[in-house]
Amino acid sequence: MTKSLTLSDVLGLGFMTFAFYLGAGNIIFPPLAGFLAGEHMTLAMFGFLVTAVGLPLVTIIAVAKAGDGWAGMTRLLPAGVATVLAVAIYIIIGPAFAAPRTGLVAYEMGLKPFLGEMGQEGLILYTLIFFGLAILVSLNQGKLMDAVGKVLTPVLIVLLLALAAGVLIAPQGTMPEASGDYLSTPFIKGMLEGYNTMDTLASLMFGALIVDLLRQKGVTDYRSQFKYLAIAGTISATGLCVVYVSLFQLGNTALGVVSEASNGGVIVSAYVLSLFGQPGQLILAGIITLACFTTAVGLISACSDYFHNLTGVSYRKLVVLMGAICALVANVGLSQLISLSIPVLVAIYPVAVALVVLTFLKEQFGRPTLTFRLVLTIAFLFGCLDGLGAAGVKMDTFSFLPLFDKGLAWLLPTLAACGLGMLVRPRTPVEAKTA
Structure with a gap:
């Protein structure tokens, strides 16, 4: 007989899903979009929310609707095609791009402001420690919901709420003028920027991972899995909306704090320093490091879970392999x-x-x-x-x-x-x- 989750478990599941999504791209892209959109920020932000919140939410509900994760969604495709497509998505969102990016952004925004430029050796050492810890948390798949959803994410939420309140109560600059494609097609440009979070692809992975976690918790019937996946997706989507709106507003009131912007990380760092002073750098470092770390754990776990089911290779061995590849690729450089x-x-x-x-x-x-x-x-x-x-x-x-x-x-x-x-x-x- 299937089990029901307690309220604590449901919230933990939702917070875990939110933390898995909230990674490097979710923090560096919205402020830059808000800065470049200028007076067209509202349209650009709604476009961004369509592809960075709406699509991931719809996708995770689609995973729940199909049943049986990826296999359920691709049941009508030739088995070989479904496997090739899944492998491509898991590699892109995992060790090739998204997961290594978490370590890079955590290094660039969470450590360098305090210790300065440390060269390639510093990056290598940091990524080895970062992904080594991510491997340790990912190894015990059954305790992911407790470790990420009930411990790390509440700390992250408190830090994010402090930043959001500061941005809304005490904006530090003025609105820049719109530039580039934001002048003519701000909504579409915002939609395309939402692609960069990679969260729609991540939903395909996280949905399957959450189904496996629910089974380990004793939730085995389709109806209950659908319900809990939908709740987890809704909680994470709500949290992401709050984060994106505050980060868009941050970027849209950053003229004067920065004169120009090459990436969102520069905007956020300068803004937080202006808003909170030197202690703000600690808040930002905490937000960035926790956000990137929880996403790295989610991506490594999801990839390892998929390739374990595909190949039969031990989940724990795959976690170590995925983490090692992420550390290697991260040394390519963020840009x-x-x-x-x-x-x-x-x-x-x-x-x-x-x-x-x-x-x-x-x-x-x-x-x-x-x-x-x-x-x-x-x-x-x-x-x-x-x-x-x-x-x-x-x-x-x-x-x-x-x-x-x-x-x-x-x-x-x-x-x-x-x-x-x-x-x-x-x-x-x-x-x-x-x-």
Whole structure:
């Protein structure tokens, strides 16, 4: 018989999910967007919230709806294709980009302000310690909810609330003028910036991980798993909204604190120093380090859990391997890692979004297997065009495509394919037998 979670466990699950999401990108991208959006901040912020909060929430509910995690969502795809797609997403969101970025941002914003430039040797030492500790916490999968949700996250929330209150009560600068794409298409630009958090991809991972954690807690039936996943997603989405609104407001009132901005980390550091003085640097260091650490734990655990189920290799061995790879990749450098990750994200995001839409609409398709394969193929092909454009490749030949100049060439063809899937009638028994 399935068990019910206590209120403490439910809150712990929600806080753990929030902490898994709140990592490096969630803190460095919103302030920069708020600064560059200027007088168009509200539209840019709503666009950002669509892809950085709305899509992850919808995705984790889709995982719950499908049942059985990733396997449930990709049941209608060829097994090999589903596996290749999953491996690509787990590598991108895990050891290749997102997880190493947590260690880099924690180093750049949590340690360097106090100790100054320490060279490559300092970065190597820090990442070894950071990911070594993340490995230790990740090793015991059954205690993740208690360690992250009930211990680390409450401390993080208190620190974030202190920062949010300071930003709203005592803004330190003035509003800059809008610049770049925020002048003409602030909403769409905000949406594209929301991609950079990688949280929609992360939802596919975290949803499957949470299902496994619920099973270990004795929650085994579909209805209860759906309920608890939806609650966890809602708690995390609420927390993320509060964080993003305060960080957008921070960036939007930062002119004078900084004269120009190359990245969100610089804005946050200068603003917190102006707002709280030197003690503020300790608050910021605590926020950054805890946020990045909990996300690193979530990503390492989710990747290890997936590859354990895929290969049969020990979960604990995979945790050590994933953590070691993250420490190695982190020494590439933050700017280089971000520049490498953006084209890949732009290419793979449409597939993830399309998969979520298909999961919700599956009952509306006359021939769901055919529709799944057609829609995901179109999303992938057009996503690759957008990814090549984001990488700086000249793509003038495809400029006639709707929304291509906005990085959204995949959107209309993918929606059209979904619409076609709804119009196609089901096979009759005779047609199915002769096909």
